[in-house]
Amino acid sequence: xxxxxxxxxxxxxxxxxxxxxxxxxxxxxxxxxxxxxxxxxxxxxxxxxxxxxxxxxxxxxxxxxxxxxxxxxxxxxxxxxxxxxxxxxxxxxxxxxxxxxxxxxxxxxxxxxxxxxxxxxxxxxxxxxxxxxxxxxxxxxxxxxxxxxxxxxxxxxxxxxxxxxxxxxxxxxxxxxxxxxxxxxxxxxxxxxxxxxxxxxxxxxxxxxxxxxxxxxxxxxxxxxxxxxxxxxxxxxxxxxxxxxxxxxxxxxxxx
Numbered sequence: 001x002x003x004x005x006x007x008x009x010x011x012x013x014x015x016x017x018x019x020x021x022x023x024x025x026x027x028x029x030x031x032x033x034x035x036x037x038x039x040x041x042x043x044x045x046x047x048x049x050x051x052x053x054x055x056x057x058x059x060x061x062x063x064x065x066x067x068x069x070x071x072x073x074x075x076x077x078x079x080x081x082x083x084x085x086x087x088x089x090x091x092x093x094x095x096x097x098x099x100x101x102x103x104x105x106x107x108x109x110x111x112x113x114x115x116x117x118x119x120x121x122x123x124x125x126x127x128x129x130x131x132x133x134x135x136x137x138x139x140x141x142x143x144x145x146x147x148x149x150x151x152x153x154x155x156x157x158x159x160x161x162x163x164x165x166x167x168x169x170x171x172x173x174x175x176x177x178x179x180x181x182x183x184x185x186x187x188x189x190x191x192x193x194x195x196x197x198x199x200x201x202x203x204x205x206x207x208x209x210x211x212x213x214x215x216x217x218x219x220x221x222x223x224x225x226x227x228x229x230x231x232x233x234x235x236x237x238x239x240x241x242x243x244x245x246x247x248x249x250x251x252x253x254x255x256x
Contacts, residue, residue, distance in 0.1 A: 039081040040230070042069060043099040046084045047173040048151075050198045050254045051105045054084070064194075064254040068122060069103045069221070071246050075237035078230070086172055087153055091115075094222050100230070102222040105192055107155045117227060118220035119234045122247065126213025127159050128193040130200065132181060133208050138188055140211030146187040149177030155217060156190040175199075182206050192217070194255055 044061060046052045052063040061082050073080045083099060093099045095115035107125070108118045131138050138144060145165035150156035152170035160168040169186055171177040177189045178199050189196075193213040200207055223231045241247055 039079045040100040041083050042080045043083050043085050043090045043093055043102040044104045045087045045090050047087075047175060048105050048192075048195055050194065052103075064123075064250060065103045065105060065219075067250045067253070068247065069101075071241055071250065072221070072234055072237045075240055076233040078233065087151060088172075091153060094224060097224040097226070100224055100227060101234075105195070105219055106222050107217040108220040109155070112222070115225075117223040117225055117231050119223070119231055120238050121218035121220055122238050122242075123219040125192045125194060125217045125219060127156050127190050127215045127217070128196040128213050129210050130178065130181065130189040130191065130196045130207050131187065131210055132184070133206055135187075135208075135210075138210055141190070141214045142211075144188055144190075147185075149180055149186045149189045150174075150191060151177065154191070155215065156192070159215060160190050178203070178207065 044052045044065065046054050046061045046063075048063075050063050051065045052061060054060070055062050061084055066082065069080065069082075072078070080101070085093065085099075087104070090099070090102055090104060091112070094102050102116075105123075105125070106112070106118075108121060112118070127141070129138065129141050129144065141159070141163070144160070144163050146167065147169050148160050148163075148166045149169045149171055150160055151174045152172060157168055157170055160166050169177075169180075171180075174189070174191050174195065177186070177191075180186045181189050182203065189199075191199075193209075196209050200209055221231075221234055223234075
């Protein structure tokens, strides 16, 4: 509080006093004006392999999205810090401005655009049906009936709700839905096609995909409203990395 010592015992004009108060308030309201910058918090729900998950050996968050975000941050000269949160808290946090950014296989939708900003798309996906390996009655999403699982608040859950014969059961973790499928508790799971294919690979002989991806969706990096300048930097980085073949390289690492 050095400035208070300076004025102690001195008669200060009203205008000078108001100026000092104004400068102090600016310093409080705009901490970014001080030297150094804090990291941007990037929320992710690390329960969605191979896009984002916690490595059980290293305890680090890794996956396709994590490598994409790191590449973008390096290209755009952004200092980032990942925060692992559940899906619902992630969406709520983005709407409330709790987090600066989020990357978590987030499909760009008009409804979500009401609460947050989005970068240009960096990945194309679609919903796919997963059933038990011995299931012969479900051949596509058109055949779904009975209890079908999906992660809560996802586009997979929204698609199940459109099917009259299907009863939606939601999960906080898509892995729990797949586990219930293998245990015979539900008849199918609907999730993004790369995630579906990864679970089939990991659980070979127990589950399988049926039909083709039946939606066209695009992932984007979400940003809290007011972060338009950061989104512009991210979009420039996305275009550059795509042109350089970096995304293809990351895809080969995680999705092939």
